[in-house]
Amino acid sequence: MSEVRPVDIRRAAMDLLARREHSFHELYAKLRRKFPSNSTSADIENNDDAACELDNLIKQQCLQLAEENLQSDERFVESFINGRKAKGKGPLRIRQELEQKKIDADLLSIYLDDSDAEWECLAAEVYRRKFGDRRAGSYQEKTKRLRFMQYRGFSYELLAKLVI
Known part of the structure; x- marks a missing residue:
């Protein structure tokens, strides 16, 4: 070469x-x-x-x-978060993916607020799309739903309101 x-x-x-x-x-x-x-x-x-x-x-x-601001970690983080939100991913999953990409923790704390009410709305929408409006009847069904939502990156505290 x-x-x-x-x-x-x-x-x-x-x-x-x-x-x-x-x-x-x-x-x-x-x-x-x-x-x-x-x-x-x-x-x-x-x-x-x-x-x-x-x-x-x-x-x-x-x-x-x-x-020259042609490459920006800030823009990357913002774009990445928006893309993952559109796919129905939660803040825990997004944070993990960004940490794997070696994004600075300070930058994550600025752009990824886990306590934002927007996550609750997103979790409810993802849950409704996947499971509809019917309630989980059995214990096994509840744990299945919880595992699915936790895999998506939503915290247990947020999911307790939806599933239980």
């Missing part, structure tokens, strides 16, 4: 960002996969010049895009 130039990295990053928002870490990881060095990650840790140089170029381009 020929030498990777900063403009190539930036173009690839812009292509990714044109499709959807990406977190800083996600964008960096995708660019590392797109522009692999012939070195391993152990070479980067051992300060192999070629591997470190490519890694630094990718980091530099990601930082520049963030500085």
